[in-house]
Amino acid sequence: MYQYDQYDQSMVDARVEEFRDQVKRRLAGQMTEDRFKPLRLMNGLYLQLHAYMLRVAVPYGTLSSRQMRMLGHVARKYDRGYGHFTTRQNLQFNWIKLEDAPDILAELATVEMHAIQTSGNCIRNISSDQFAGAAADEVTDPRPWAELLRQWSTFHPEFTYLPRKFKIAVIAAAEDRAAMRLHDIGIELLKKDGVLGAKIFVGGGMGRTPMISHEIRDFVTADELLSYLEACLRVYNRYGRRDNIYKARIKILLHELGPDEYRRQVEEEFAQVKTLGIDPPVAELERISAFFAPPAFESGLSEDLDRSDPDFAVWLDQNVKPHKQAGYAIVNISLKPVGGIPGDASADQIDVMADLGERYSFDELRVTHAQNIVLPHVRKADLYAVWQALTEAGLAEANLDLISDIIACPGLDYCSLANARSIPLAQKIAERFRDLDRQRDLGELKLKISGCINACGHHHAGHIGILGVDKKGKENYQLSLGGSGAEDVSLAKITGPGFDEDGVVDAIERVTDRFVQVREPGERFLDTYRRVGFETFKEAIYG
Amino acid sequence: MKLLTGNDLVTGDVTWWTGNGWSRHVEDAADVGDLGEAIAKAEEGARRVNVPYVIDAVATPEGPRPAHIKDRIRALGPTVRPDLTLKPADPDAGSWVI
Numbered sequence: 001m002y003q004y005d006q007y008d009q010s011m012v013d014a015r016v017e018e019f020r021d022q023v024k025r026r027l028a029g030q031m032t033e034d035r036f037k038p039l040r041l042m043n044g045l046y047l048q049l050h051a052y053m054l055r056v057a058v059p060y061g062t063l064s065s066r067q068m069r070m071l072g073h074v075a076r077k078y079d080r081g082y083g084h085f086t087t088r089q090n091l092q093f094n095w096i097k098l099e100d101a102p103d104i105l106a107e108l109a110t111v112e113m114h115a116i117q118t119s120g121n122c123i124r125n126i127s128s129d130q131f132a133g134a135a136a137d138e139v140t141d142p143r144p145w146a147e148l149l150r151q152w153s154t155f156h157p158e159f160t161y162l163p164r165k166f167k168i169a170v171i172a173a174a175e176d177r178a179a180m181r182l183h184d185i186g187i188e189l190l191k192k193d194g195v196l197g198a199k200i201f202v203g204g205g206m207g208r209t210p211m212i213s214h215e216i217r218d219f220v221t222a223d224e225l226l227s228y229l230e231a232c233l234r235v236y237n238r239y240g241r242r243d244n245i246y247k248a249r250i251k252i253l254l255h256e257l258g259p260d261e262y263r264r265q266v267e268e269e270f271a272q273v274k275t276l277g278i279d280p281p282v283a284e285l286e287r288i289s290a291f292f293a294p295p296a297f298e299s300g301l302s303e304d305l306d307r308s309d310p311d312f313a314v315w316l317d318q319n320v321k322p323h324k325q326a327g328y329a330i331v332n333i334s335l336k337p338v339g340g341i342p343g344d345a346s347a348d349q350i351d352v353m354a355d356l357g358e359r360y361s362f363d364e365l366r367v368t369h370a371q372n373i374v375l376p377h378v379r380k381a382d383l384y385a386v387w388q389a390l391t392e393a394g395l396a397e398a399n400l401d402l403i404s405d406i407i408a409c410p411g412l413d414y415c416s417l418a419n420a421r422s423i424p425l426a427q428k429i430a431e432r433f434r435d436l437d438r439q440r441d442l443g444e445l446k447l448k449i450s451g452c453i454n455a456c457g458h459h460h461a462g463h464i465g466i467l468g469v470d471k472k473g474k475e476n477y478q479l480s481l482g483g484s485g486a487e488d489v490s491l492a493k494i495t496g497p498g499f500d501e502d503g504v505v506d507a508i509e510r511v512t513d514r515f516v517q518v519r520e521p522g523e524r525f526l527d528t529y530r531r532v533g534f535e536t537f538k539e540a541i542y543g
Numbered sequence: 544m545k546l547l548t549g550n551d552l553v554t555g556d557v558t559w560w561t562g563n564g565w566s567r568h569v570e571d572a573a574d575v576g577d578l579g580e581a582i583a584k585a586e587e588g589a590r591r592v593n594v595p596y597v598i599d600a601v602a603t604p605e606g607p608r609p610a611h612i613k614d615r616i617r618a619l620g621p622t623v624r625p626d627l628t629l630k631p632a633d634p635d636a637g638s639w640v641i
Contacts, residue, residue: 051555
């Protein structure tokens with residue numbers, strides 16, 4: 001894992017003290033809320049329905065056990081004993097006191113963490129593949145590049161006041177586990193004739209105007225990647241709309257200019273930018289990459305697993321994924337127990353995961369955009385012990401990528417922007433499909449719920465997506481089908497009139513019942529949907 | 544009726560104007576009539592509340608009930624964590640929201 005150098009640490013420490021002074025002045029009445037709000041947001045501090053909320057950055061979703069343990073400590077000492085893992089691979093604390101915020105940030109800084117650029121019209125936390133460094137299908141480890149982008153984008157003087165927030169994802173495998181095509185910029189690292197470079201996609205996003213990104217360049221060599229991204233951002237910063245918040249994202253600029261004209265302008269800018277020396281020297285890239293060297297894997301380990309415990313066997317099949325190193329596996333910890341709150345973990349559970357990461361996964365954990373946790377490097381021989389510990393902590397739900405592995409935003413239970421509650425609906429759906437055999441029979445089925453049009457719950461990318469709306473003061477839920485955030489990216493299509501909470505659960509069951517009727521062997525829900533078409537399912541829903 | 548609500552500057556807690564101060568409990572809230580904006584301005588200036596605003600509510604025998612679900616959830620707490628609401632001992636408290 002990357003470790004701060006003196007520059008990283010001094011910048012974060014200085015920011016904490018700056019914010020401490022700003023909070024002090026706010027509490028002393030020397031600053032109005034109007035002046036203070038943009039300052040607190042730059043430090044990840046929102047004011048939500050019930051309290052201040054602090055969003056802590058988890059760069060590219062990677063955490064050490066020490067950092068994870070700190071999150072548990074903050075949850076216990078300053079919050080109400082839990083945290084919420086988000087679709088941006090971050091963590092949110094829901095019950096923060098303003099007067100405590102500087103102390104929290106100071107404690108986070110001791111483990112190289114912060115909340116900088118988790119809000120505001122700047123480049124947000126870089127997201128990446130949660131299996132980075134462990135996946136068998138990756139061309140290279142994307143984390144050194146994500147770290148390079150983190151350093152480039154942090155306090156970038158030109159890009160601190162962009163027209164709107166800006167999200168970047170970087171992956172290095174054919175399987176897209178980071179919803180890369182639904183980001184403002186998506187970077188797919190790949191090799192061409194043995195040379196490492198990247199395919200660049202621009203203009204994707206969810207929110208009120210969902211769009212799939214356009215391929216803007218089929219290959220830029222890695223040694224010019226930063227210059228190319230700088231050019232992409234410069235064109236956006238110059239021409240992105242600042243007069244209308246709803247048309248300010250880069251996807252709208254791409255839509256209005258057209259990808260060809262945007263590409264032309266970027267290439268023109270790139271020709272100029274690459275003469276400026278922005279790209280790091282080879283030695284700096286090597287310095288960063290060295291932090292992500294593979295851990296000291298043992299060789300000659302057994303591949304054998306004792307599957308005699310049936311519950312363990314189910315968990316193995318559902319939540320454990322192949323590792324590139326023989327004798328190792330990737331463990332997915334579901335934060336979606338039936339009846340639980342998607343993405344929430346108690347301080348005690350956070351400690352358990354930190355301990356397991358330290359003991360069994362070379363001190364590494366990952367946060368996924370699906371609001372789960374990953375132990376990336378576990379010896380197969382240790383899987384049973386890990387599963388037992390997870391079971392004891394209520395963390396062994398064997399439902400990865402099944403219908404109860406629901407992405408849900410905090411919704412109206414916590415969020416001041418929401419129009420409807422997301423979490424109770426997720427709980428009702430999970431309860432309806434509680435039977436794990438039935439879930440596994442349905443197979444991969446990604447259900448995603450957003451409580452408002454801002455789409456933090458990624459409903460546009462759900463095989464089944466649900467959007468909560470306010471209908472004359474009542475919560476109402478719009479159902480959509482056919483979305484995907486993976487390499488087979490697509491946007492879900494709205495089925496028709498919305499439902500109340502119970503109605504939408506019934507409608508989903510009609511969809512899954514129809515799927516069972518019409519599927520062919522081996523098909524996922526999404527495959528069947530694409531084969532038989534929208535109308536078959538619409539008819540099942542509305543008759 | 545009209546209620547004045549906001550968040551405590553220091554803690555962020557939801558607060559309700561009672562007529563002579565602030566309470567965390569919506570049951571204590573007073574009808575501010577047309578005076579909401581003026582009270583809000585004075586109280587915000589004195590740093591006794593943050594981001595105050597006026598809402599519609601209905602008078603009931605149990606006390607004021609905010610007209611919009613968002614403010615009812617603010618008044619109670621998250622419906623999915625009854626233990627963290629202002630009525631942790633009342634398992635049916637969430638039904639008041641809906």
